[in-house]
Amino acid sequence: MGVPGKDLVSLGPLSREDVEEILDLATEMKKIMQRPVKKVPVLRGKVIANLFFEPSTRTRTSFDLAAKYLGADTINFSASGSSISKGETLLDTVKNILAMGPDAIVMRHKSSGAPFFIAERVPVPVVNAGDGINEHPSQGLLNLFTIREYKGTLDGLKITIMGDISHSRVARSDILGLSKFDTEITLFGPRTVMFHDVSPYKVKIAKTLEEAVKDADALMMLRIQRERQAALLIPSIREYARFYGLSHRKLDMLKSDAIIMHPGPVNWEVELTQELVYGDRSVIFNQVTNGVAVRMAILYTLIGEGKYEEISSS
Amino acid sequence: MKKLAVVNGKIIDVEKGSILQKNLFIEDGKIVEVSEKEPDNSWEILDASDCYVAPGIFDMHVHLRDPGYEYKEDINTGLRAAVEGGVTRVAAMPNTNPVNDNISVTEYMIEKAEALFLAELYPIAAITMGQKGETLTEMGLLAEAGAVGFSDDGLPVENAEVMRRALEYASLFDKPIIAHEEDKNLSGDGVINEGRISTLMGLPGIPSTAEEAMIARDVLLAGYTGGKLHICHVSTKGSVEIIRWAKKRGIPVTAEAAIHHLTLTEEDLYKAGYNTNFKMNPPLRTEEDIDALYKGLADGTIDAIVTDHAPHSKSDKEVEFDKAPFGIIGLQTLLPLSLRLWKENILTLPELFKKLAYNPARILNIPGGSIKVGEPAYITVFNMEKYTFTEGMILSKSKNSPFIGWKLEGKKKFIIVKDKVL
Ligand SMILES: [Zn+2]
Numbered sequence: 001m002g003v004p005g006k007d008l009v010s011l012g013p014l015s016r017e018d019v020e021e022i023l024d025l026a027t028e029m030k031k032i033m034q035r036p037v038k039k040v041p042v043l044r045g046k047v048i049a050n051l052f053f054e055p056s057t058r059t060r061t062s063f064d065l066a067a068k069y070l071g072a073d074t075i076n077f078s079a080s081g082s083s084i085s086k087g088e089t090l091l092d093t094v095k096n097i098l099a100m101g102p103d104a105i106v107m108r109h110k111s112s113g114a115p116f117f118i119a120e121r122v123p124v125p126v127v128n129a130g131d132g133i134n135e136h137p138s139q140g141l142l143n144l145f146t147i148r149e150y151k152g153t154l155d156g157l158k159i160t161i162m163g164d165i166s167h168s169r170v171a172r173s174d175i176l177g178l179s180k181f182d183t184e185i186t187l188f189g190p191r192t193v194m195f196h197d198v199s200p201y202k203v204k205i206a207k208t209l210e211e212a213v214k215d216a217d218a219l220m221m222l223r224i225q226r227e228r229q230a231a232l233l234i235p236s237i238r239e240y241a242r243f244y245g246l247s248h249r250k251l252d253m254l255k256s257d258a259i260i261m262h263p264g265p266v267n268w269e270v271e272l273t274q275e276l277v278y279g280d281r282s283v284i285f286n287q288v289t290n291g292v293a294v295r296m297a298i299l300y301t302l303i304g305e306g307k308y309e310e311i312s313s314s
Numbered sequence: 315m316k317k318l319a320v321v322n323g324k325i326i327d328v329e330k331g332s333i334l335q336k337n338l339f340i341e342d343g344k345i346v347e348v349s350e351k352e353p354d355n356s357w358e359i360l361d362a363s364d365c366y367v368a369p370g371i372f373d374m375h376v377h378l379r380d381p382g383y384e385y386k387e388d389i390n391t392g393l394r395a396a397v398e399g400g401v402t403r404v405a406a407m408p409n410t411n412p413v414n415d416n417i418s419v420t421e422y423m424i425e426k427a428e429a430l431f432l433a434e435l436y437p438i439a440a441i442t443m444g445q446k447g448e449t450l451t452e453m454g455l456l457a458e459a460g461a462v463g464f465s466d467d468g469l470p471v472e473n474a475e476v477m478r479r480a481l482e483y484a485s486l487f488d489k490p491i492i493a494h495e496e497d498k499n500l501s502g503d504g505v506i507n508e509g510r511i512s513t514l515m516g517l518p519g520i521p522s523t524a525e526e527a528m529i530a531r532d533v534l535l536a537g538y539t540g541g542k543l544h545i546c547h548v549s550t551k552g553s554v555e556i557i558r559w560a561k562k563r564g565i566p567v568t569a570e571a572a573i574h575h576l577t578l579t580e581e582d583l584y585k586a587g588y589n590t591n592f593k594m595n596p597p598l599r600t601e602e603d604i605d606a607l608y609k610g611l612a613d614g615t616i617d618a619i620v621t622d623h624a625p626h627s628k629s630d631k632e633v634e635f636d637k638a639p640f641g642i643i644g645l646q647t648l649l650p651l652s653l654r655l656w657k658e659n660i661l662t663l664p665e666l667f668k669k670l671a672y673n674p675a676r677i678l679n680i681p682g683g684s685i686k687v688g689e690p691a692y693i694t695v696f697n698m699e700k701y702t703f704t705e706g707m708i709l710s711k712s713k714n715s716p717f718i719g720w721k722l723e724g725k726k727k728f729i730i731v732k733d734k735v736l
Contacts, residue, residue: 091632117633169516
């Protein structure tokens with residue numbers, strides 16, 4: 001399931017200390033991003049292959065920028081216009097890219113487990129940039145980072161994850177990440193998109209929106225896919241918005257300092273309204289910034305040489 | 315006249331439920347005597363010291379991929395793997411290319427197998443043309459050509475009316491309908507059991523009800539029509555309970571379990587990561603399901619143990635988990651893995667060989683399967699040798715086994731297929 005220390009394919013095998021180390025490093029990285037000259041050459045001469053077998057502008061751009069801020073070169077490969085359509089297998093494609101000598105592979109794929117499969121078959125570090133409905137570890141880490149940034153800690157918090165839980169790789173990585181801390185996790189969403197068996201995780205299931213949101217220190221909204229309607233999982237987007245979205249809700253039941261998060265892109269008027277996304281409680285744009293910092297930290301942790309104290313002084 | 319004497323072995327009598335140190339005499343492919351008599355020099359002596367002499371294993375659920383998918387397996391390699399695994403007879407599923415829905419494919423399979431002088435092959439023909447679930451095959455002609463039963467295995471018969479008519483029509487020739495039980499709407503795009511592990515691995519799940527709902531439907535249809543129904547690869551607790559209920563009501567139903575469902579659970583899949591050699595349909599289930607299968611074996615709810623031998627090449631299996639085909643090979647691991655059931659006191663040795671040899675022959679209405687005077691000689695002789703199962707030992711073209719590297723106990727010494735010693 002990926003080699004510990006070599007790859008980042010899942011947050012599951014990481015210890016609390018491992019996670020904290022990446023978040024601490026990301027804090028330094030964020031400082032670098034705020035400088036007028038944003039480049040530190042710590043990964044100069046390194047090449048990172050961004051292999052996106054599923055379209056994703058945001059995550060790919062974020063990883064690409066993270067690599068560039070650290071001075072690395074990137075190869076960007078996306079499934080469209082590639083040999084995938086010519087019947088080449090995933091392994092074959094990756095081996096061909098590998099022959100070009102990248103130092104790390106960042107990989108997004110629509111099949112759960114695909115980065116695990118590749119990680120076991122290539123010598124270079126593999127970063128999972130989202131696999132099917134399974135995991136999205138960098139998104140999970142940037143979410144932890146953002147919560148910690150606003151709350152000062154991850155311990156003693158109540159976090160609610162709401163929406164299309166069972167199809168969300170973000171939800172799974174959030175749960176795995178948060179579970180390493182003393183957080184109380186609540187899930188809320190239609191029964192049809194909840195895990196059939198939730199027993200592997202220490203979470204509470206909220207029955208009503210009010211129960212889900214009223215004590216939460218952070219609300220992690222998920223994106224609902226329109227396909228869920230055809231798959232009989234929700235009757236309509238309108239109905240979903242009414243019962244599982246925050247759009248046009250009175251938010252006075254929320255804690256005064258509760259923050260609202262979303263991995264993007266938002267379905268307007270479904271999960272959230274523009275008012276909420278641009279509003280006081282929203283930390284959504286900061287999540288995007290933090291995403292770059294966290295991905296810099298991930299890449300540096302996997303292929304960087306030397307201690308990160310040197311980064312802040314370089 | 316070929317005269318064979320198997321001496322010094324422990325003979326497993328599945329009908330009496332006993333194991334006796336006796337000699338076995340075979341003349342012209344038939345068992346002529348089981349006694350303490352010492353053979354004179356007119357007999358070819360086969361030494362079975364420190365061995366068990368069992369009725370020949372009859373694996374009634376294999377996929378030999380021939381014709382059509384010979385890059386995965388062919389009749390020759392499949393039957394060689396069978397012989398090496400101590401299997402004397404196999405029943406081959408019809409999901410070949412072309413599908414075995416016509417007598418020319420049935421005849422091709424029989425003729426090719428006969429010319430090889432290896433384990434015996436009994437074709438199972440399709441229930442519906444092209445396994446499309448629409449129109450019935452020419453079951454009478456296929457039975458005449460040598461088909462021993464009918465199955466659309468790999469696929470369920472989705473339309474209940476088609477299943478009803480198939481049960482009725484096959485009963486005219488006293489052949490069972492061998493059903494792969496799966497509600498395709500419920501299993502959807504699932505690739506592993508829905509439950510704890512599908513949550514943990516983020517893989518779409520197949521609910522146990524996808525299997526159980528279809529079994530419930532089909533036992534009701536078998537009860538209604540009186541047609542003989544055999545249920546493939548039972549994997550869940552609920553399925554065992556439904557079949558037990560059906561048998562109690564006198565419904566003509568029999569059932570099999572695949573050896574991997576009796577050996578592995580979804581936890582093993584989880585430990586192995588996204589290893590496609592742990593992907594099969596039905597999927598690996600839970601500890602609770604295995605316990606129910608064991609009870610079902612012990613109380614006779616489950617009649618047979620099979621491999622569901624499903625060869626897939628490296629290029630088929632070395633892909634993303636959801637893209638990989640379902641199925642694993644099993645002919646060479648059936649015997650040692652089955653013997654674990656004996657070692658773990660789930661079945662006695664005679665009970666075990668009832669499931670491996672005697673019952674499959676009864677279900678398919680074919681002679682043999684017992685070491686008894688007058689029966690055709692199908693014999694598996696094995697000892698309890700310990701060894702590590704390696705990829706290099708696999709005679710199948712495909713190496714898709716989750717048991718590579720396992721320490722196994724129990725190895726075929728030789729088999730007898732009528733007058734052939736292999
Ligand atoms: Zn099947």
